[in-house]
Amino acid sequence: MGKALLAGAAGAALGADAPQERLRAQVCVVGGGSGGIGAALAAARGGADVLLVEREAVLGGTMTLAWVHTWEPCSGADGIPRELYDAMKLDPSAVSVPDYAKGSPRRGGCALPFEPRALVLAANAALAATGRCRVLVGTTFCKARVEGNRIAAIEAWFHGKRLTIEADLFIDCTADGDLCADAGCAFHLGEDPKNRYNEPSAPETADEAALNACTLVYRITDTGVKQKPHLPPGVKPGLCPRPVHIVVMPNGDHLLNAVGMIDGNALLHLDYSRMMAEAYRRVAEHFHWLQTLDPKEGGHWTRFVRDTGYGTWAVTGIAPRLGVRETRRILGEAVLTEHDCQAGLRGQKHPDLIAISDHAVDIHGRKGRLYEVPNGPYGIPYRCLLPRGVANLMIASRAASFSHIAASSCRLSRTMMTLGQAAGTAAALCVKHGTPPRQVDIKELQSSLKSQGVAIS
Numbered sequence: 001m002g003k004a005l006l007a008g009a010a011g012a013a014l015g016a017d018a019p020q021e022r023l024r025a026q027v028c029v030v031g032g033g034s035g036g037i038g039a040a041l042a043a044a045r046g047g048a049d050v051l052l053v054e055r056e057a058v059l060g061g062t063m064t065l066a067w068v069h070t071w072e073p074c075s076g077a078d079g080i081p082r083e084l085y086d087a088m089k090l091d092p093s094a095v096s097v098p099d100y101a102k103g104s105p106r107r108g109g110c111a112l113p114f115e116p117r118a119l120v121l122a123a124n125a126a127l128a129a130t131g132r133c134r135v136l137v138g139t140t141f142c143k144a145r146v147e148g149n150r151i152a153a154i155e156a157w158f159h160g161k162r163l164t165i166e167a168d169l170f171i172d173c174t175a176d177g178d179l180c181a182d183a184g185c186a187f188h189l190g191e192d193p194k195n196r197y198n199e200p201s202a203p204e205t206a207d208e209a210a211l212n213a214c215t216l217v218y219r220i221t222d223t224g225v226k227q228k229p230h231l232p233p234g235v236k237p238g239l240c241p242r243p244v245h246i247v248v249m250p251n252g253d254h255l256l257n258a259v260g261m262i263d264g265n266a267l268l269h270l271d272y273s274r275m276m277a278e279a280y281r282r283v284a285e286h287f288h289w290l291q292t293l294d295p296k297e298g299g300h301w302t303r304f305v306r307d308t309g310y311g312t313w314a315v316t317g318i319a320p321r322l323g324v325r326e327t328r329r330i331l332g333e334a335v336l337t338e339h340d341c342q343a344g345l346r347g348q349k350h351p352d353l354i355a356i357s358d359h360a361v362d363i364h365g366r367k368g369r370l371y372e373v374p375n376g377p378y379g380i381p382y383r384c385l386l387p388r389g390v391a392n393l394m395i396a397s398r399a400a401s402f403s404h405i406a407a408s409s410c411r412l413s414r415t416m417m418t419l420g421q422a423a424g425t426a427a428a429l430c431v432k433h434g435t436p437p438r439q440v441d442i443k444e445l446q447s448s449l450k451s452q453g454v455a456i457s
């Protein structure tokens, strides 16, 4: 553990009633999901003293808490995601498909479901092995202290204790861009109008409330005993939209993602409690539908109904957190747009690509649409990780600087992990050379990422 992390213990001088503690690191990563794990790991491996702040009790974010524990590796899913997968599969009961290369369903492969506990174990072990990363789970970021164009410190709560965390550099991996927004960075929500980026499929008039749908993921198990289909009182058939992605867990359970379960714009009205309550009702109705479905009805999910029959199955778990696909998108020095997704690497002119993806443009919800990117993998510029206006802040999460359309293609978890790896590597270079993020030597960053196994061309 770096000495800097332990400097200045009691914070009596801060003058508030709650117990206080002052911590210091060279790099502070806020949010320990896909982006945060990648960022903290890369920054610590690059030689920086790192503090990783996560509000929940375990790392993994959407993967472990919203139960999106399935990857579809596409181009660019190398580096840290592959390494964590290799660590997870050492436990044969943790992954359904040991061969990572078999992923990428869009190229005839299959999804790669894994047990969330395996991801937590692998991430904890990798971070601990660096000897330079202090992980603070159960710690909620609440305020950025901005001085001029820099964040001097953040405030966070840990079970009744107020923490003040000072750092040279901060990386926002909160998924909602909360640190950036609190530091005053500009952001967009929902659709972008055509005149913003002139994207081919953007609407003339944007709907800011057109957020991607949210889903409460659930898990079902074959009990081996005939089950009586059950609808809770007051829940009517047809309540939950039908489309569902089903993946088979290592122990044979099925993990169900009813894609359009809850309209994403409910998030804008602070309706999280109602959303969760409603999502519970919809899970019940959705499973009742599957249990009673005639496989002749159609839809790719009927394969599971036909092959398996759900007569003896029961819901055995519901994710603790709603799966949120989209909220803020912070404005960075560059914005990844549909032009990038369509141009592909050969058509893009950015000199600072630090990650690639080739996942489809995939918008879920009432304005949903899906199309494959036409020219293969495209790159994501480093400048998308640099929020405008704050000199010592980076972002590596689904809230990074993407258009609404581009975000629907690149938000996948291993791409976010790779963005984190790029941000963390850049942060370590900043610490090493004493330079701010905007002066990182791009060639040095790209060559470091390549040497870590990250594909960027």
Ligand SMILES: Cc1cc2nc3c(=O)[nH]c(=O)nc-3n(C[C@H](O)[C@H](O)[C@H](O)COP(=O)(O)OP(=O)(O)OC[C@H]3O[C@@H](n4cnc5c(N)ncnc54)[C@H](O)[C@@H]3O)c2cc1C
Pocket (backbone or CB within 6 Å): 030, 031, 032, 033, 034, 035, 036, 053, 054, 055, 056, 059, 060, 061, 062, 063, 066, 068, 070, 071, 072, 139, 140, 141, 142, 173, 174, 175, 176, 178, 214, 215, 217, 257, 322, 323, 324, 325, 396, 397, 398, 399, 411, 412, 413, 414, 416
């Ligand atoms: C239902 C659903 C299905 C999906 N399907 C797939 C799929 O099949 N394959 C795929 O690859 N991707 C899929 N995605 C997308 C992908 O899961 C997410 O886009 C990705 O995981 C986001 O990673 P992230 O690092 O940006 O955010 P997260 O993983 O959500 O991490 C953010 C972290 O920040 C923490 N945090 C937030 N606020 C604070 C705070 N104030 N203080 C401290 N910590 C904080 C959170 O607790 C969380 O751990 C799906 C998403 C959803 C919702």
